[in-house]
Amino acid sequence: xxxxxxxxxxxxxxxxxxxxxxxxxxxxxxxxxxxxxxxxxxxxxxxxxxxxxxxxxxxxxxxxxxxxxxxxxxxxxxxxxxxxxxxxxxxxxxxxxxxxxxxxxxxxxxxxxxxxxxxxxxxxxxxxxxxxxxxxxxxxxxxxxxxxxxxxxxxxxxxxxxxxxxxxxxxxxxxxxxxxxxxxxxxxxxxxxxxxxxxxxxxxxxxxxxxxxxxxxxxxxxxxxxxxxxxxxxxxxxxxxxxxxxxxxxxxxxxxxxxxxxxxxxxxxxxxxxxxxxxxxxxxxxxxxxxxxxxxxxxxxxxxxxxxxxxxxxxxxxxxxxxxxxxxxxxx
Numbered sequence: 001x002x003x004x005x006x007x008x009x010x011x012x013x014x015x016x017x018x019x020x021x022x023x024x025x026x027x028x029x030x031x032x033x034x035x036x037x038x039x040x041x042x043x044x045x046x047x048x049x050x051x052x053x054x055x056x057x058x059x060x061x062x063x064x065x066x067x068x069x070x071x072x073x074x075x076x077x078x079x080x081x082x083x084x085x086x087x088x089x090x091x092x093x094x095x096x097x098x099x100x101x102x103x104x105x106x107x108x109x110x111x112x113x114x115x116x117x118x119x120x121x122x123x124x125x126x127x128x129x130x131x132x133x134x135x136x137x138x139x140x141x142x143x144x145x146x147x148x149x150x151x152x153x154x155x156x157x158x159x160x161x162x163x164x165x166x167x168x169x170x171x172x173x174x175x176x177x178x179x180x181x182x183x184x185x186x187x188x189x190x191x192x193x194x195x196x197x198x199x200x201x202x203x204x205x206x207x208x209x210x211x212x213x214x215x216x217x218x219x220x221x222x223x224x225x226x227x228x229x230x231x232x233x234x235x236x237x238x239x240x241x242x243x244x245x246x247x248x249x250x251x252x253x254x255x256x257x258x259x260x261x262x263x264x265x266x267x268x269x270x271x272x273x274x275x276x277x278x279x280x281x282x283x284x285x286x287x288x289x290x291x292x293x294x295x296x297x298x299x300x301x302x303x304x305x306x307x308x309x310x311x312x313x314x315x316x317x318x319x320x321x322x323x324x325x326x327x328x329x330x331x332x
Contacts, residue, residue, distance in 0.1 A: 060329025073263030
């Protein structure tokens with residue numbers, strides 16, 4: 001069996017993207033978001049309706065978009081989201097934008113993909129507070145949804161697998177290509193200022209790129225928060241330990257994506273930091289054991305802002321009307 005080094009794999013990936021895009025791709029540890037990703041359009045349209053439909057929640061008030069607001073960088077710009085009966089969630093909602101590039105979903109990686117993640121909030125008592133059976137009963141009672149599901153999945157019976165599959169297909173479209181940094185990677189030197197290029201150089205030489213690399217500029221590995229010194233602001237969130245029950249996985253989290261980072265404050269799993277400069281300084285301190293100067297921090301932040309890409313253009317869907325058989329919402 002052949003064993004490939006990460007450097008060799010990077011060259012292969014770079015060559016593939018280069019050939020696909022027909023451009024001179026820079027040999028860098030970050031790759032541009034592909035602009036030619038294909039989708040099942042019928043699934044996407046159905047999944048978009050479900051993503052915005054609050055009837056999947058017990059109260060009939062919360063939708064996927066409540067915590068992953070596509071007008072606000074794909075999250076809700078809160079330290080932690082508000083769920084059923086104004087309950088406050090235990091952890092910061094990560095952005096749904098570019099989530100397809102994550103190695104797994106949720107901060108602790110407990111969902112292996114977008115489809116598995118999509119079923120979680122519906123049945124979580126602190127989030128949408130419904131259950132899969134009730135969600136299916138609601139959808140099955142709506143004639144237009146019945147017809148759409150039959151068209152896409154060739155069955156008169158709606159399943160939770162179909163629901164999460166459609167939502168995941170829509171979420172896969174939520175990518176943000178054509179950032180200034182991506183255009184620079186593809187050979188347009190005019191896209192970055194001298195300060196931004198210097199910031200990227202610091203991002204690499206200081207060690208940030210060891211975890212924040214690839215297409216998502218992160219999201220493809222797990223790391224302990226507090227490598228050099230313990231992170232003492234939050235000792236309740238145990239990260240991967242909740243999944244593996246291994247002592248060494250305490251306070252280990254999925255490395256967050258840095259795409260569109262200027263749009264997704266507050267930062268970290270506990271949403272404790274609102275200022276991007278402060279977040280960068282803290283990461284250098286806790287993860288790398290170095291003290292950045294204010295000038296170095298400003299340059300890195302300037303680079304990070306070049307990762308903001310073209311935001312998805314979403315036409316708000318008109319949802320199909322319920323019928324007399326549709327279960328009524330409950331705030332209890």
